Amino acid sequence: MSGEPAVAAQVRRKLRVGVLATAVTVALALLCCVGGAGAFFLTELGGDQEDPKLAALDCDPAYRVNLTGDMPRFAEYGEAQLRNAAVIIKVGQDMKVPARGWVIALATAMQESALRNLANTTVPASLALPHEGVGADHDSLGLFQQRPGWGSVEQRMTPSYTARKFYQKMVKVPNWQQRPLTVVAQRVQVSAFPDAYAKHEELAGRIVDALAGGAARTVEIAGRAVCDAAAGARIAASGWTAPLPGGVVSGFRTAARRSHNGVDLAAGKRTPIHAASAGRVLVARCDPDRSGRRDCDRDGWPDKGGCGWFVDILHAGGFITRYCHMIERPRVTPGQAVEAGEVIGLSGSSGNSSGPHLHFEVHNSGDRSSRGAEDPLPFMRKRGAPLGKSE
Structure with a gap:
């Protein structure tokens, strides 16, 4: 040559x-x-x-989600739903849960409630709790449709509380960052339809990116979030790695x-x-x-x-x-x-x-x-x- x-x-x-x-x-x-x-x-x-648009897409592991600012636009969800998504992410950030957990939590809430804080027909009218609709399950409440064992009615209707409870149980699942999202979500939720979570993973990653500085592109290395470094045994928060x-x-x-x-x-x-x-x-x-x-x-x-x-x-x-x-x-x-x-x-x-x-x-x-x-x-x-x- x-x-x-x-x-x-x-x-x-x-x-x-x-x-x-x-x-x-x-x-x-x-x-x-x-x-x-x-x-x-x-x-x-x-x-x-490389696509110039991709090159311009920043990934900032230190970015803190904004609960009060303007929300990005997604055809699938409105502003109130995206603010609930932001709450879920913020709780994960406060708990120092790796960003992969935010994607799993979002996908779970997307399946359980379409990111709406749902009440049910058993909530006493005297409580007058703010909500965004009535769910189908008679005793399940909130973003994650948690049942009475997860807390009181007031607690389960508080998005930050329900997100924290989800994360607390999720991080106890062995090898949760590498396992399929459906497996991890099911271990937490014990749903009758465990495979249903999978269809939300792609959009959940895009929402995390939009709300949290490209966080779905990060990977945890020595306890530190690093952008665009997923290869081999390292898995990005999106759930992907280079072959x-x-x-x-x-x-x-x-x-x-x-x-x-x-x-x-x-x-x-x-x-x-x-x-x-x-x-x-x-x-x-x-x-x-x-x-x-x-x-x-x-x-x-x-x-x-x-x-x-x-x-x-x-x-x-x-x-x-x-x-x-x-x-x-x-x-x-x-x-x-x-x-x-x-x-x-x-x-x-x-x-x-x-x-x-x-x-x-x-x-x-x-x-x-x-x-x-x-x-x-x-x-x-x-x-x-x-x-x-x-x-």
Whole structure:
């Protein structure tokens, strides 16, 4: 590669310094991946350029939620509901609960009460407690629809009290920051519909970001909230982590590879691959090559076709992540529940590949086809788990 110095110069302009070292290490591999038409070079990063709007989005771990100021606009909720959300976050801040807990608490209250402080038909009229509607359960009250064992009527109708009680029980759940939101919320609430919490996780993270200085992008490291550092065993408050620390060496649907529905991350053979978020395994198998053969237990080559050994995981909000070119059979099986950061396999070069790396895809709306694919770089950046972040 006589042109390597020029390539390296272009990479320096396009990648963060932390990503460069890893990317240059694999430059000579001339990787090739699913949807490509031959080996690619580091100049074909295309989709890795950061969206200016994302670059301008600040993440301030020290930001204190404002209970009295103007509320952000969300089509799903009005001002009163967002003020209740702000109360939930403030209580979490006062209790020094990591921001992941705020997301879990918000998603729970969104399911239980739609962020409304609900009364019920058993509340004596003489109490004249302020409320925002009447709930369906005969003895459940407030934002979290807590029953009599949680406190008096007056207490359960006080948003700050109910939020504190939720957090006190939540932090006792073992490994609560890594476990699926539905599991943690259910351990606290003991709901008849435990899976219902999942659909609120994505919006809960966006509300936390809007009200608390991008806090859903933070991760707790040595007791301190740090922005955009989620990788490996570290999980952002959004519930996401980078699948591995390698830099991006080929982007999403570049000019040279328009059918490249993901990004390629630098990785040597047998690098642990982590589930990007908690979810359920949809697929874990050997992808047939162009001839229809399932031949994944050896290195692949350009134009072989197929993902090699690969895994698809369904996450909250209908998102699907895909992990291709594993060196051996994945460590997970279809139907298995996985935690964020769990090792699901090891990187390799099986399938349509000419060098070890991880091909990583994100799909929305539960659509595993190319129609549902979106650029993983801005997707992961918004969730505090930017691809290529060094450990």
